[in-house]
Amino acid sequence: MDSLPSNSILLKWRIQKEERCLRRELILFFDLLELYISVGYDLAFAWQETLVHCKSVRHLDFNQTVTENWEDHGLLHHLKRLEQTFPIERYRFGFTGLVQLYSRGGALTPFIQSFSRFLRQELERDLSGYLRDCPTRANVLMILFFLPPALALLLIPLIQAFQHFSGF
Amino acid sequence: MSFIHIVFGSLTLILAFFLIVFSPAVLRIFWAKNLLKHRTQPGMAQSVVKKERVGFWGWCGAFCLVQGLLWNSGFWSLALLLVWVLGTRISAQLALHRLQNAILREFLSFLYALPGLLEVGISFTQALEILRPQKEGTLQTLLDWGIHHFKRGAPLNATFVRLKAKIPEPLVSRSLQIFEMAQRKGIALQPLVRNSIESLEAEVQVREKLAQLRKSLLFQVALAFCTPWILGAATAWFQPELVEFWKSQKQSALVVWGAFLWEGMGLWILYHQTRFY
Numbered sequence: 001m002d003s004l005p006s007n008s009i010l011l012k013w014r015i016q017k018e019e020r021c022l023r024r025e026l027i028l029f030f031d032l033l034e035l036y037i038s039v040g041y042d043l044a045f046a047w048q049e050t051l052v053h054c055k056s057v058r059h060l061d062f063n064q065t066v067t068e069n070w071e072d073h074g075l076l077h078h079l080k081r082l083e084q085t086f087p088i089e090r091y092r093f094g095f096t097g098l099v100q101l102y103s104r105g106g107a108l109t110p111f112i113q114s115f116s117r118f119l120r121q122e123l124e125r126d127l128s129g130y131l132r133d134c135p136t137r138a139n140v141l142m143i144l145f146f147l148p149p150a151l152a153l154l155l156i157p158l159i160q161a162f163q164h165f166s167g168f
Numbered sequence: 169m170s171f172i173h174i175v176f177g178s179l180t181l182i183l184a185f186f187l188i189v190f191s192p193a194v195l196r197i198f199w200a201k202n203l204l205k206h207r208t209q210p211g212m213a214q215s216v217v218k219k220e221r222v223g224f225w226g227w228c229g230a231f232c233l234v235q236g237l238l239w240n241s242g243f244w245s246l247a248l249l250l251v252w253v254l255g256t257r258i259s260a261q262l263a264l265h266r267l268q269n270a271i272l273r274e275f276l277s278f279l280y281a282l283p284g285l286l287e288v289g290i291s292f293t294q295a296l297e298i299l300r301p302q303k304e305g306t307l308q309t310l311l312d313w314g315i316h317h318f319k320r321g322a323p324l325n326a327t328f329v330r331l332k333a334k335i336p337e338p339l340v341s342r343s344l345q346i347f348e349m350a351q352r353k354g355i356a357l358q359p360l361v362r363n364s365i366e367s368l369e370a371e372v373q374v375r376e377k378l379a380q381l382r383k384s385l386l387f388q389v390a391l392a393f394c395t396p397w398i399l400g401a402a403t404a405w406f407q408p409e410l411v412e413f414w415k416s417q418k419q420s421a422l423v424v425w426g427a428f429l430w431e432g433m434g435l436w437i438l439y440h441q442t443r444f445y
Contacts (some may be wrong), residue, residue: 011443020445031363032346039355053346118430120370127374130444131381137441142392145434148394149427154403156423157414164413 019088020126026091027119029054034112043102044075076103091119268337271373274307275340279365283358292351293318310335324348339371378444389438393431 005143029050036046076099094115101108278299285295297315314331319326328348332341343364350360404411414420 004247017443017445028342030369035350035355035360035363037306038359049349053342053349070410071176123370123374127377131377134442135385138389138438141434141438141441142389145437146392146431149431150291150399152423152427153396153400156419157403157410160411160417160419161413 020123022088023091023119023123023126025054027123027162028117030094030112030116030119034109034116037108037112043108085165094118228309264336269372269375271307271335271337271340272368272375273312275337275343276365276368276372278307279361279368283361286357286361292347293324307335307340325352339368343368374444378442382442385438385442389435393435394411396427396431 032050032053033043033046036049037043039051078093079099079102083099084090086092086095097106097111097115100106101111238349280297282295285298286292290298293315296311310331313334314327317330318327325348332345335341335344346359346364347360349355350357
């Protein structure tokens with residue numbers, strides 16, 4: 001989503017909302033994944049089981065990337081693809097870490113926990129920023145969309161009456 | 169009545185027919201009544217439907233519409249219809265959000281007590297029955313329904329899948345299904361419950377902060393929206409001859425509708441801008 005053209009303000013807002021929804025689903029996904037891994041399941045099995053409960057991930061590529069060609073390539077190939085193509089660039093390091101740890105047999109739980117923590121902290125930062133900026137944005141929008149009609153309804157009749165009665 | 173008025177009036181009647189039949193208000197009432205079909209406490213059914221408040225909006229809107237059709241031209245009937253449709257949709261959305269927030273809070277208080285029972289060896293289904301919310305609420309209604317079906321021999325998985333379809337709050341329904349899955353696969357429930365508490369608490373805090381922000385903006389937006397019309401009404405009161413002259417001008421209707429649509433667009437953008445998700 002970082003690479004999409006964002007000239008339009010409305011498109012930017014839309015992209016931000018999609019990112020937030022995707023992040024919310026990612027937090028749930030990695031929480032569940034950590035639970036499966038911590039009880040001893042393999043990452044490949046845990047990934048598939050967790051996807052059952054996270055079907056509503058907004059960005060379809062996430063699910064399609066993981067589930068299509070499943071039998072041909074395996075989880076490692078899908079993780080490598082996500083490392084390159086995941087829509088939010090700043091989250092790709094999560095898949096890089098999983099690829100490295102999974103291929104070398106490293107412990108996955110601490111990494112997944114720290115990635116979940118990172119996502120939660122980003123959610124908090126995003127929310128604080130949103131709560132700080134929203135009133136200002138709303139005030140600008142109100143001035144833009146409610147002041148001109150008030151001026152139009154007051155001034156246009158006066159101007160037309162003035163023009164008519166003064167003979168213009 | 170002129171030809172235009174007859175056409176507007178007819179179109180209004182046709183639109184009204186389709187909107188009354190397929191209106192979200194009607195659908196919401198059907199959903200609420202269907203949800204409570206297997207209730208053992210009929211009084212609760214009435215209070216949940218009343219909480220929706222959509223029926224009230226629907227009847228008020230229908231009354232206004234009939235009055236508009238009888239006493240005004242089709243043009244004003246269309247305006248009244250628009251107000252009725254928007255009011256019904258907004259009311260249904262607000263009622264759904266209130267219901268979702270209430271269910272989430274009830275579920276959270278239920279979750280806080282769950283780990284304690286699980287630690288002493290009580291199974292999830294027994295804990296569900298022991299801890300179901302004691303005071304009347306929608307979650308109690310829904311869990312009662314689930315427990316009732318489970319006791320009659322329905323498999324737990326199937327019960328929770330059906331419960332998921334009935335619970336209007338997706339976080340709660342998904343959490344219940346995850347707990348059921350964990351119990352079926354033999355995964356420890358305590359860490360799962362702790363994770364769920366953390367996630368749901370974060371979600372409740374986000375919603376509360378956003379609701380506070382929206383409340384503070386709502387009054388300002390309502391005042392800003394009504395200001396042009398209040399000023400117009402004041403002008404008409406103090407300068408009626410000016411308003412009569414202006415009404416006779418060709419562009420007057422265009423300016424009024426243009427102002428209304430511009431403000432409507434502003435409301436739509438503000439509504440989307442003040443949504444975090």
